[in-house]
Amino acid sequence: MKGAALAAVLGTTTTLAPMQAAAQETFKVGVCYDLSKTYTFISPQVVQAAQDLAALINLDGGIGGKPIEVIVQDHGNEPQRGIECYERLRREGVFVFETLSTPVAIALIPRAMRDEVVMMQSLVGRGDAIDGSVFKWIFPVGPTYWGQAANDVAFIKEREGTLEGKKIGFIYLDYPFGQEPLRILETLAEKEKFELKLYPVPLPGNDQAALWTQVRRDKPDYMISWMFSNGHVVASREMKRNGFPISKYISVNWLNEVDLKNIGAEEAKGVLRGTNVAGSKDLPIIKDIVTRLYDQNKGAGPRETIDDVYYNTGLAMYSSIFEGARIAHEKHGWPLDAAKLREGLENLKDFDANGLFAPVTVTAEDHGGGGKTRVEMWDGSTWVPQNDWTAAYQDVIWDVVKQYSSQFKLD
Known part of the structure; x- marks a missing residue:
């Protein structure tokens, strides 16, 4: 297991920015996950997928020439630790978060709403958060429970x-x-x-x-x-x-x-x-990751993880975030902020996360996008x-x- 993935499993902070971004703007994603207790059966695979997808996009110039930085910390599926992770990363300039935990997501929703930062809630969390007219900053893109x-x-x-x-x-x-x-x-x-x-x-x-x-x-x-x-x-x-x-x-x-x-x-x-995701390993995005990362010994974790459906789940979740950021940059250029990212996510149209799930169309009213399974x-x-x-x-x-x-x- 490579250093970044190993550190993530151990619950330490890791970053992934192959385009070294010292003194340069980056698109930071706050990944506050349970890496030590209840959800360890899935979280390392999802983190690995997020890091691989960020690395792949960074190889092609990132988002508008700026690299993606995935910042990973452990909350142990404890709402209070999730709040601490959120507050710590927000002070570092992060304005988009993912928790992969229903208890932590429920605890963070009021803060994200009050602070007006984007909180992704794909495949977890409260079902009514698809109502974008109420939950303006919460995005359960894809099918809810x-x-x-x-x-x-x-x-x-x-x-x-x-x-x-x-x-x-x-x-x-x-x-x-x-x-x-x-x-x-x-x-x-x-x-x-x-x-x-x-x-x-x-x-x-x-x-x-x-x-x-x-x-x-x-x-x-x-x-x-x-x-x-x-x-x-x-x-x-x-x-x-x-x-x-x-x-x-x-x-x-x-x-x-x-x-x-x-x-x-x-x-x-x-x-x-x-x-909620296709389990196929023959998808173009996965073949691209294998060829450009794993065949070059640049993958974020063990190669065998790619054969796990939870890896596909991670790719689907983070494809939505990165596509929203791409649209936001296309509309507004740099720098990005939470409001611009929200607009980008609300303009996902017939988006299938590189063939990983059924197409979704997200709007200001519907932050889920249809959610087929x-x-x-x-x-x-x-x-x-x-x-x-x-x-x-x-x-x-x-x-x-x-x-x-x-x-x-x-x-």
Whole structure:
């Protein structure tokens, strides 16, 4: 592992600016991540992707001739440490942040709104933050947890023909990440007339035996899962023990190749995953990174990480930020600031993050951009898409978004 990636995993501050930018303006991105506790199953891969993408863009002249600088610090998934990271980097001139943590994102939203700096919230955080008319500085570009959960319900309906009278179980880590989809699932249960059964799991997700015994009694038609890492491994064992078919288990997008290896490729056969990014390694952006960075021994981390879907997730997230900055520079030139970046992000049109996710169009009113996902099935050797990219129940989602976003008030 190269120095920058190793330092990131250890939680120290790292920067990546191959175009040495001493005494020169740079586009700084504040990456306040959990690199030491709960999210270590994903954060190093996302950091590596962010650093690689910045390096690739810097090789081509950066943004308007200025390099991108990715500044990484550890918050340990603790809101107070996330706030400290945010305040420290803001004093260094950073005006765009990413946290990869729902608890930290929720804690930082009021500060980012008050300070008028851009906070990215792609694939995490509160679902109503797509309402740009309220959350003017928050950008959940791509599918939110609300959208992903709604699309999972739509997938089940497509398979079953109707949801009326069906039972859908929701097994989730009982803290903000896992609790986030509850609002939309409860709304859809009422609309579609299915019974929603809730199975909260205490962190870190190892204690599930009693819940799966209850699942055996309840006999839900499907289980939607909002867990990650070893939580899926434990669930797979309990499903087998209780006779619940793994083919009726739809995971949130946080289920990757490492989890499959720990479950066992054959044991996991048939498991479903809602996904928000393409898992392909044949995309032009990844081929470019391999050729221009890894083949030249300039990658930010181990080469094998590129085979992980979480690496693609990181590329998708940071493609949005850098494209917003490019548009902002094209419109206004240097120097960039938060207001210009916000305008750039609000002008993303049919943007697919270099083929990594379904195209999004972000506006001043819609900071999510449509947020399509699809469901994939593990066939024992690869993930096979089960439907097209879709954004279901948008009218229902926006009704719930408006209901909750209208309650947001700054102190």
